[in-house]
Amino acid sequence: MTETSKPSFTYRDAGVDIDAGEALVEHIKPLAARTLRPGVMAGIGGFGALFELPRDIREPILVSGTDGVGTKLRLAFEWQRHATVGIDLVAMSVNDILVQGAEPLYFLDYFACGKLSLDVATQVVAGVARGCELAGCALIGGETAEMPGMYPEGEYDLAGFAVGVVEKSALIDGLSIAPGDTVLGLASSGAHSNGYSLIRKILQHAGARPEHDLGGRPLADVIMAPTRIYVRAVLAALAAHGRAVKGLAHITGGGLLENIPRILQPGLCANLRGDAWARPALFQWLQAQGRVSDAEMARVFNCGIGMVLVVEAPAADAIATTLRAQGETVHVLGEIAAVGPDAAQTVIL
Incomplete structure (x- = not known):
């Protein structure tokens, strides 16, 4: 074979379409533009994104969080439900940093695939942009x-x-939580992005189809409902009630049993009343179809409560009113009590 007859390969021959990648960037730019907020200096398209810290914060503390969507993506692939997993992605990180009182400033995403579908990738990133809008943060870059x-x-x-x-003086660390404090819970929008390996196993066992009815809605709509973003409501509560909000817990994997103790000091227990809120139809269906024990449900799923606030008891009603005015469904779950000196736990009574 002569030099001129030897094959000549391109990146496209190897499976990478540079043109499709560039087209995706052009699709993303207007989506990201809708999320711009003060502080953005340079975003999509550069090698690095630039953000200037707010000048009205005297002692700024940066809070960061990273996460994915987990095996909920398996259902997105199987059911072709790509439009909302980007909201899930943003929610899991912004809700995490919110618990320390942080206002989300910006978000970066990473999307990886074997072969780029411009339509699917645009749907996913549009969801990311929508999540950023709901959280009030800028989609400033990604890969x-x-x-x-x-x-x-x-x-x-x-x-x-x-x-x-x-602000350093406004950092929420849970250290002031004491016996007698009230525990408030904000309703979840579903399973959020946790427990989907178990959910998929139950779906398979039950032979359930995405179009099956669950509480008057298609099963796929209920199971793929995007994670609720609590940023605007909780920040409003913090602005109105300050230090009366003593602790926040994002209810992710581990449920109420394992996430609330993360903000409690040894010797404290969150006593929750099991009848303080009604379990949504999704969790009732999952428990019945999978014959899942109460203890396992409480450790795997949020069971209808996506964010917990521990607040001063005298301010609990006012804080709940502020949260409801922001569109949240608020439940008074119980109170903080003293227990043995080496424990920090949640008990559902």
């Missing part, structure tokens, strides 16, 4: 990686991180 051979056709991975800021 799209097309890696042939790394992912099966039609599948992708999704990750991201958020950076927020809080």
Whole structure:
């Protein structure tokens, strides 16, 4: 074979379409533009994104969080439900940094696939942008990686991180939580992005189809409902009631049993009344179809409560009123009590 007859390869021959990647960037730019907020200096398209810290914060503390969507993505692939997993991605990080009182400033995402589908990737990133709008933070950058051979056709991975800021004196650390404080719970929008390996197993066992009815809605709509973003409501409560909000817990994997103790000092227990809120139909269905024990449900799922606030008892009604005015469904779950000196726990009575 002569030199001139030897094959000549391109990146496209290897499975990477640079033109599709550039087209995606152009699709993303107007989506990101809708999320701009003061402080953004340079965003989508550069090598690095720039953000200037707010000048009205005297002692800024940066708070960061990173997460993914987990095996909820498997259902997104199977049911072709790509439009809301980006909201899930943003929610998991901004809700995490919110618990320390941080206002989310900006978000970056990472989308990786074997072969880039412009339509699917645009749907996913549109969801990311929508999540940023709901959280009040800027989609300031990210990475799209097309890696042939790394992912099966039609599948992708999704990750991201958020950076927020809080005044040092307003940092919420839970250290002031004491016996007698009230525990408030904000309703979840569903399973959020936790427990989906168990959910998928139950779906398979039950032979459930995405179009099946669950409480008057298609099963797929209920199971794929995006994670609720609590940022605006909780920040409003913090602005109105200050230090009366003593602690916050994002109810993710581990449920109420394992997440509330993360903000309690040894010797404290969150006593929750089991009848303080009604379990949504989704969790009742999952428990019945999977014959899941009460203890396992409480450890795996949020069971209808996506965010917990521990507040001063005299201010509890006012704080609940503020949260409800922001569109949240608020439940008075119980109170903080003293227990043995080496324990920090949640008990559902």
